[in-house]
Amino acid sequence: MTIHHDIRPTLNLIRLANGEGLDLPAYESKGAAGMDLRAAVDAAAPLTLSPGKRALVPTGFIFEIPEGFEGQVRPRSGLAFKHGITCLNTPGTVDSDYRGEVKVLLINLGEEPFLIERGMRIAQMVIAPVTQARVAEITEASATARGAGGFGSTGV
Numbered sequence: 001m002t003i004h005h006d007i008r009p010t011l012n013l014i015r016l017a018n019g020e021g022l023d024l025p026a027y028e029s030k031g032a033a034g035m036d037l038r039a040a041v042d043a044a045a046p047l048t049l050s051p052g053k054r055a056l057v058p059t060g061f062i063f064e065i066p067e068g069f070e071g072q073v074r075p076r077s078g079l080a081f082k083h084g085i086t087c088l089n090t091p092g093t094v095d096s097d098y099r100g101e102v103k104v105l106l107i108n109l110g111e112e113p114f115l116i117e118r119g120m121r122i123a124q125m126v127i128a129p130v131t132q133a134r135v136a137e138i139t140e141a142s143a144t145a146r147g148a149g150g151f152g153s154t155g156v
C-alpha cells in the first residue's frame with residue numbers, strides 16, 4: 001500500500017493522568033489502516049469482563065481529530081476470534097469536535113471471562129474523511145431502475 005505522506009493529517013493527542021507511561025496509539029505495520037488503542041486501566045486493578053458483559057475502557061488520551069475527518073473505533077480481529085471480544089458499537093464514531101477521553105466500549109461475546117490489563121491493545125482507530133451533507137426535504141424521490149427494491153431484491 002502506498003501511503004500518501006503529503007495528505008496525511010496530523011492527529012494531536014493529549015495524554016491524561018491515567019495515560020501516564022502508556023505507549024502512544026500506533027500503526028503496528030507499515031500499511032496498517034488503524035492505530036491500536038491501549039487500555040488505560042489501573043495496573044493494580046485489571047478489568048475482568050465476564051461473558052455477556054460490557055465495559056467502557058479508557059484509552060488515556062484525548063484525540064483532536066482534524067476537521068473533515070472522524071475516528072472509527074473498531075474491534076481487533078484477533079481478540080474477536082480468540083476470545084469473542086468486540087466493540088459493542090462498532091464502528092464507534094469519534095467526532096472531530098469531541099474533546100473528552102476516547103473510550104472503547106468492549107463486550108465479551110465469548111464463554112470465558114476476559115482479563116483486560118493496562119497497556120493491552122484492545123481496539124483500533126481508523127482516521128477517515130467524512131462529509132457533512134446538506135439536508136433538504138423534497139416531496140418526490142427521483143425514479144431509478146431499482147426503485148424501492150432492497151434487502152435481497154437482486155437475489156442472494
Ligand SMILES: O=c1ccn([C@H]2C[C@H](O)[C@@H](COP(=O)(O)OP(=O)(O)OP(=O)(O)O)O2)c(=O)[nH]1
Binds near residue numbers: 093094095098104
Ligand atoms: O467508541 C466510541 C464512540 C464514541 N466516543 C466518544 C467520541 C464521540 O464524539 C462521542 C459521542 O459519540 P456518539 O455520537 O457515537 O454517541 P451519542 O450517543 O450520539 O452521544 P452524543 O449525544 O454525545 O453525541 O463519544 C468514544 O470515545 N468512543
Ligand SMILES: [Mg+2]
Ligand atoms: Mg452523537
